[in-house]
Amino acid sequence: MPFLEQNDMRQVGREYARNLGTTPDEALRRVARDRLDHYDVFLSQTIRDAEIVLGVYAVLTGLRYAVFCDWVEAPSANREDVTPANAEFIRDTMRICDTLLFLDTAHADQSLWMSWELGWFDGAKGLVAVLPVLPDGTRYYRGREFLGLYPYVELTEDGRLKIMRPVVAGPNGIMIFEAPNSRPFDSWRKHPDDPLRPRTPGYSIRRF
Structure with missing residues (x-):
């Protein structure tokens, strides 16, 4: 399967x-x-998706990535309150992270924190990608609003992460298919000048 799927991640989270x-x-x-x-x-996420978050955390750590998930690393923090102290803690943590994965779920657009985290990390480091968790059997990821600026994550056949370049349309509406279209996640995160880094303004993003 090319994407992480909701029911699979919920099941992994429940078993964990x-x-x-x-x-x-x-x-x-x-x-x-x-x-x-x-x-x-x-891992930028919302506790509204606790089962999914736990499942994704288990998958990523199972792939031997060191993952910061605030509900794991800072369980005493009250994330319901957007305060300068909480924001400073998260900002300090993002400074010691290589990449940000935005966990896109049905609840992600309800989180004030996630939008702020993505914006800060994009401006400070640039290595941002969307990690969609989709309904079972979904073949394509349809981005929304500003998330269309960023590459997204799929799975390889052997369960590794890969970064995918969004299909784009130029100002005249012509679809542009650029190469390379995908890249192993480990290669992408270790090379800040990688061509699959988030796109600069001037193109619109369409998903199919």
Whole structure:
């Protein structure tokens, strides 16, 4: 399957929580560990998707990525309050992360934090990609609003992450298919000048 799917991620999250003898949202708080000096991935997400978030966290850490997920790394923080102190903590953490993956779900557009995190990371580092979790059997990712500026993540046949370039339309409406269209996630995140970095203004993005 090319995308992470909602039911699969919920099932992974439930099994992870079941092994801990608790619920998915509580499991996200209980697996906290000492803060690292560096993270491969900052996972931008909303606790409204606790089962999905836990499933995605399990998948990414299973691929041996160091992942910052605030419900795991900072379970005592009150993310319901948007305060300067909370924002400074998140900003300090993003500074020690290589990439940001924006977990796009049905609830993502309800999160004030996620939009702020994406904007800050894009301006500071640029290595931003969208990680969609879609209904089962979905063949294409249809981006929305500003998310269309960013490459997105699919899975390879062996379950690794790859970065996909969005299909774009030039000012005259002609579709532009550029090469390379995809790249292994590890190569993309380690090379800041990679051609699949987020696009500059001047093109509109269309998904099919």
